[in-house]
Amino acid sequence: DGGITQSPKYLFRKEGQNVTLSCEQNLNHDAMYWYRQDPGQGLRLIYYSQIVNDFQKGDIAEGYSVSREKKESFPLTVTSAQKNPTAFYLCASSSTGDYGYTFGSGTRLTVV
Amino acid sequence: EDQVTQSPEALRLQEGESSSLNCSYTVSGLRGLFWYRQDPGKGPEFLFTLYSAGEEKEKERLKATLTKKESFLHITAPKPEDSATYLCAVQERSGGGADGLTFGKGTHLIIQP
Numbered sequence: 141d142g143g144i145t146q147s148p149k150y151l152f153r154k155e156g157q158n159v160t161l162s163c164e165q166n167l168n169h170d171a172m173y174w175y176r177q178d179p180g181q182g183l184r185l186i187y188y189s190q191i192v193n194d195f196q197k198g199d200i201a202e203g204y205s206v207s208r209e210k211k212e213s214f215p216l217t218v219t220s221a222q223k224n225p226t227a228f229y230l231c232a233s234s235s236t237g238d239y240g241y242t243f244g245s246g247t248r249l250t251v252v
Numbered sequence: 253e254d255q256v257t258q259s260p261e262a263l264r265l266q267e268g269e270s271s272s273l274n275c276s277y278t279v280s281g282l283r284g285l286f287w288y289r290q291d292p293g294k295g296p297e298f299l300f301t302l303y304s305a306g307e308e309k310e311k312e313r314l315k316a317t318l319t320k321k322e323s324f325l326h327i328t329a330p331k332p333e334d335s336a337t338y339l340c341a342v343q344e345r346s347g348g349g350a351d352g353l354t355f356g357k358g359t360h361l362i363i364q365p
Contacts, residue, residue, distance in 0.1 A: 146295075175355075182256065182355035183296075183339070230295050241286070241353065243295035 142167045146231050146244035152252045153218065153225060161216045161247045163231035169242070170235060172214035176200060177228040177246075186229075189214055218249060226251050255279075258340050258356035265363050268329050273359045275340030276322040283345040285323050286353060287316050290337045299325075299338075330363045337361070 144165045153159045165172065171190045175183040185198030189208040203222025208214055214233075218225045231244040255278045265271055277285065284303050288296035300309045302318040309316050313334065315326040325338055337360045341353035 144295075180357065182357045183341075183353075184355075185353075232295075240298050240301055242298065243288075245295045246293070248293075 144231055144233055144242055144244035146229075146247050148247060149245070151247055151249045153249060154252060156220045158217055158219050159249065161218070161229055161231075161249070163214045163216065163244060164212055165214075165231075165233045165242075165244075166212060167233055167235070167242060168211070169233035170211070171233060172208070173232040173234075173241070174198075174204070174206065174214070174216045175230045175232065177230060183230065186216065225249055256340055256342055256354050256356035258338075258359050260359060261357065262360040263362070265327075265330055265361070267331060267363055267365050270326070270328045270330070272327070273325040273338055273361070274322060275325070275356055277340075277342045278321075279342050279344050279354075281345035283343040285318055286341040286343070287314075287323070287325055288339040288341065290339055290358070292337075296339055327361070330361075332363045332365050335361055335363045 147162045173188040174186040176186055177183050184200050186204050187195055187198055187206040189195035192208055192211050195206050195208050203219055205217045229247045232241040234241045257276045259274045284301050286301050287299040290296040300316040305320045307318050313328050317324045337358040339358045341355040343353050
């Protein structure tokens with residue numbers, strides 16, 4: 141079945157560490173997105189990519205980095221510069237001309 | 253700046269008690285308005301896209317409607333399995349800038365048997 145796979149489901153980060161969240165899709169979608177979800181807040185856009193080897197900052201890109209070397213993959217790195225990284229991270233994808241987004245099941249990141 | 257406001261924040265209904273969730277938005281040009289359902293610890297699941305005022309879409313016990321300023325998600329005779337957080341999002345019609353969706357904070361719906 142086609143879909144988006146996020147891994148790991150749970151991730152723990154120590155202070156000063158960089159961690160990478162994986163996002164893979166087999167839907168042949170062109171665009172991919174990373175959102176952050178905090179309790180009591182809406183989803184906020186971190187980064188998005190509409191084509192391989194190109195990506196754009198969203199509303200809260202500081203402390204995060206991404207790459208898009210393959211159409212299927214859009215990993216997100218949470219760097220030590222992100223001071224409040226504890227959150228639920230969601231990856232999504234969409235096809236050009238198709239306005240429906242498909243979301244992954246999320247990664248819950250906790251700072252320990 | 254786009255703004256999406258959902259109300260109420262939380263709603264508790266008895267099974268079979270119909271109600272509506274509201275999503276009001278301000279955007280310079282609407283490309284699409286989206287409704288999603290999200291269960292705890294999971295990613296949002298797509299429900300509907302609405303593109304223009306007057307448009308309506310239905311799926312089982314859910315019906316979404318759109319005006320120029322707001323959208324309603326009507327839930328008819330809900331069942332306990334309809335309990336979830338319902339998210340509204342808008343996408344602005346623009347030639348550049350962020351192409352992502354702007355989300356509201358959601359309405360947490362609980363249906364009691």
